[in-house]
Amino acid sequence: MGASVLISILITFLVIVLILWLVQRLPIEARIRQILQIIVIVIGIVSMLKYLAIF
Numbered sequence: 001m002g003a004s005v006l007i008s009i010l011i012t013f014l015v016i017v018l019i020l021w022l023v024q025r026l027p028i029e030a031r032i033r034q035i036l037q038i039i040v041i042v043i044g045i046v047s048m049l050k051y052l053a054i055f
Contacts, residue, residue, distance in 0.1 A: 008051045016044035 023036045 005051055009048055012044060012047050012051065016040060 019040050020037055023033060023040060026033065026036075028036075
């Protein structure tokens with residue numbers, strides 16, 4: 001059971017990194033890019049906390 005949680009957290013982390021990289025590549029203003037990055041990070045943290053049964 002612990003291994004499946006660890007794998008889920010790892011996959012979530014990799015998806016977050018991939019999305020952040022894709023947001024960085026978008027041709028948009030720096031302010032909008034920064035807001036998108038914050039949103040992705042917050043969603044990723046909430047998702048990881050869900051796997052740890054905190055939420």
